[in-house]
Amino acid sequence: MSTDERRLATKVRKVREFLIERTIFVSGITSIVIVALIFIFLLKEGLSIFLTESVFDFLGGQFWYPISDPAVFGILPLIAGSVLVTVGAAILSVPIGIASALYIAEIAPPRTKEVLKAGIELLAAIPSVIIGFIGMVTLGPLIKDLFDIPTGLTALTGSLTLAFMAMPTIVSIAEDAITAVPRQYREAAIAMGATKWQTTWKIVAVAARPGMVAAVMLGMGRVIGETMAVMMVTGNAALIPHSFLQPVRTLTATIAAEMGETVQGGDHYAALFAIGIVLFIITFLINAVTDLYLHRSVRK
Amino acid sequence: MNVRTEQKLAFSVLFLCTVLVVLPVLVILGIIVVKGGSALNWGFLTAMPRAGMTAGGIMPAILGTLYLVMGAVLFAVPLGVLSAIYLVEYSREGRISRLIKLAIVNLAGVPSVVYGLFGLGVFVVFLGMGASILSGSLTLGIMILPVIITASREALESVPRSFRVVSLSLGASRWQTIRYAVLPHAIPGILTGTILGLGRAAGETAPILFTVAAFYLPKLPQSMFDQTMALPYHLYVISTQVPGVPENIRFGTALVLLLLVLTLNLAAILLRYRFRKRKRW
Numbered sequence: 001m002s003t004d005e006r007r008l009a010t011k012v013r014k015v016r017e018f019l020i021e022r023t024i025f026v027s028g029i030t031s032i033v034i035v036a037l038i039f040i041f042l043l044k045e046g047l048s049i050f051l052t053e054s055v056f057d058f059l060g061g062q063f064w065y066p067i068s069d070p071a072v073f074g075i076l077p078l079i080a081g082s083v084l085v086t087v088g089a090a091i092l093s094v095p096i097g098i099a100s101a102l103y104i105a106e107i108a109p110p111r112t113k114e115v116l117k118a119g120i121e122l123l124a125a126i127p128s129v130i131i132g133f134i135g136m137v138t139l140g141p142l143i144k145d146l147f148d149i150p151t152g153l154t155a156l157t158g159s160l161t162l163a164f165m166a167m168p169t170i171v172s173i174a175e176d177a178i179t180a181v182p183r184q185y186r187e188a189a190i191a192m193g194a195t196k197w198q199t200t201w202k203i204v205a206v207a208a209r210p211g212m213v214a215a216v217m218l219g220m221g222r223v224i225g226e227t228m229a230v231m232m233v234t235g236n237a238a239l240i241p242h243s244f245l246q247p248v249r250t251l252t253a254t255i256a257a258e259m260g261e262t263v264q265g266g267d268h269y270a271a272l273f274a275i276g277i278v279l280f281i282i283t284f285l286i287n288a289v290t291d292l293y294l295h296r297s298v299r300k
Numbered sequence: 301m302n303v304r305t306e307q308k309l310a311f312s313v314l315f316l317c318t319v320l321v322v323l324p325v326l327v328i329l330g331i332i333v334v335k336g337g338s339a340l341n342w343g344f345l346t347a348m349p350r351a352g353m354t355a356g357g358i359m360p361a362i363l364g365t366l367y368l369v370m371g372a373v374l375f376a377v378p379l380g381v382l383s384a385i386y387l388v389e390y391s392r393e394g395r396i397s398r399l400i401k402l403a404i405v406n407l408a409g410v411p412s413v414v415y416g417l418f419g420l421g422v423f424v425v426f427l428g429m430g431a432s433i434l435s436g437s438l439t440l441g442i443m444i445l446p447v448i449i450t451a452s453r454e455a456l457e458s459v460p461r462s463f464r465v466v467s468l469s470l471g472a473s474r475w476q477t478i479r480y481a482v483l484p485h486a487i488p489g490i491l492t493g494t495i496l497g498l499g500r501a502a503g504e505t506a507p508i509l510f511t512v513a514a515f516y517l518p519k520l521p522q523s524m525f526d527q528t529m530a531l532p533y534h535l536y537v538i539s540t541q542v543p544g545v546p547e548n549i550r551f552g553t554a555l556v557l558l559l560l561v562l563t564l565n566l567a568a569i570l571l572r573y574r575f576r577k578r579k580r581w
Binding site: 013017020021023024025027028029030031032034035037038041042044045095096097099100102103104107108116118119120121122123125126127128129130131132133134136137138164167171195196197198201218221222224225226227228232252255256259260264272273276279280283284286287288291 | 303304306307310311313314315317318320321322324325326328329331332378379382383385386387390391396399400402403404405406407408409410411412413414415416417418420421422425426442445446449473474475476499502503504505506509510532533535536539540550554557558561562565569
């Protein structure tokens with residue numbers, strides 16, 4: 001190859017690499033662009049509902065009658081449904097999830113540990129529509145008979161199902177946090193005469209607390225956003241619930257169940273997008289706060 | 301209470317809690333396998349549904365799901381891998397990389413139904429693709445992007461720094477270094493992430509509800525601009541929307557979906573395991 005040819009080849013290579021590196025940079029920021037686009041499009045399609053319904057009436061309105069005439073779009077019953085189901089799921093899943101994280105990380109023998117972790121991973125892999133289906137055909141009838149109520153598809157059924165679905169998130173993140181606690185903490189405690197349990201509960205669990213908080217928050221984020229399973233097991237009644245044994249309707253289920261019947265660009269369509277805005281903001285805040293919190297506690 | 305008994309008691313409680321988490325998983329799998337197994341045969345997998353979906357097979361739903369996940373992966377893998385390359389090889393620790401990481405975390409947390417809304421707003425309506433395989437694939441692709449980016453990032457980060465240093469010191473350019481000294485060693489990790497993404501995309505229902513999924517279609521989709529049936533949506537439809545679907549068809553559909561998703565996950569786990577064992581540095 002002559003010098004000229006070589007020079008040319010180098011030049012071609014440089015141009016090519018320049019283009020590749022530009023592409024890489026553009027791809028690098030796609031995540032930011034997509035988050036922004038999601039928000040922009042939710043606003044674009046959803047904001048028009050606030051021309052007919054004030055923000056206050058939308059968020060605080062007690063009635064969700066999207067197809068009556070005139071339609072009323074108050075999402076308080078849906079918020080109440082989501083909150084009730086989420087609180088129920090938290091009450092069940094937080095103590096049990098943290099306890100099993102402690103067991104898996106600190107107590108289980110290595111082989112058992114691998115089996116348990118595989119089980120949790122398996123749970124994370126099961127599609128939510130399958131969990132909803134099984135919840136509907138097994139848990140529903142069980143709760144119906146147990147409490148002798150007309151339908152087994154209630155907020156309680158939803159909470160139980162969601163508590164189960166939050167487990168992979170809570171257990172695996174909490175377990176990571178527990179495993180990350182330095183060995184010296186444990187050795188020092190044992191050397192001072194503490195039992196294994198005292199070390200686990202009073203030293204390791206305390207040191208891992210920030211990670212556990214993050215685990216719980218992300219788990220709850222998952223629960224609020226869960227759609228299919230919750231739609232299949234909660235009975236779908238858009239009324240403000242007074243007990244766990246009533247059917248409820250969550251924010252997510254409302255979007256999934258009703259979008260198919262709407263007219264594109266109509267009020268109902270916009271109202272469902274506006275619910276999407278509410279959900280997006282909730283999960284965004286949960287994730288951002290958790291991330292900042294974790295970041296801060298890592299730096300400390 | 302004696303400290304020993306206290307410890308014994310506490311450990312038993314923790315163990316019980318763990319059983320409470322893991323046992324239902326086995327129960328769910330058991331129920332589906334036992335009740336769905338009887339429906340599973342060649343005809344069920346290859347026939348069209350008949351009699352208003354109360355008889356026949358689920359072939360169009362299986363095929364539709366395969367189309368959708370292939371489309372999602374074709375879109376998400378190149379984008380995700382390049383994005384990971386940027387994060388690991390090019391960006392410096394700073395505001396932009398912080399922001400990108402925060403965006404990825406948030407994408408992973410966005411509810412799946414909100415992805416569905418996004419897909420409806422952008423692909424179906426704004427870009428005029430209508431409810432189609434294309435819209436559904438792109439929506440699913442965006443949803444699994446965080447999975448692919450995170451896995452690729454870990455794979456790239458696990459390649460030792462010395463590989464890059466040596467390559468650069470021999471006169472290779474930055475891109476040549478990435479292309480020939482880093483990327484080949486990250487491929488297994490990227491593949492693992494891709495398969496996990498496939499599994500996730502195959503099982504999701506909410507993102508495809510308004511972007512592609514059809515209740516029932518008498519014939520198979522002809523192009524990527526057609527609607528299609530899909531397994532998870534089909535399970536939802538026959539278990540809540542259509543009365544009188546025999547139990548074994550419902551459980552059989554659940555079993556097929558479960559097998560598909562679990563096979564993909566198992567493949568990813570095995571791949572990761574083999575890769576870790578073979579690693580020589």
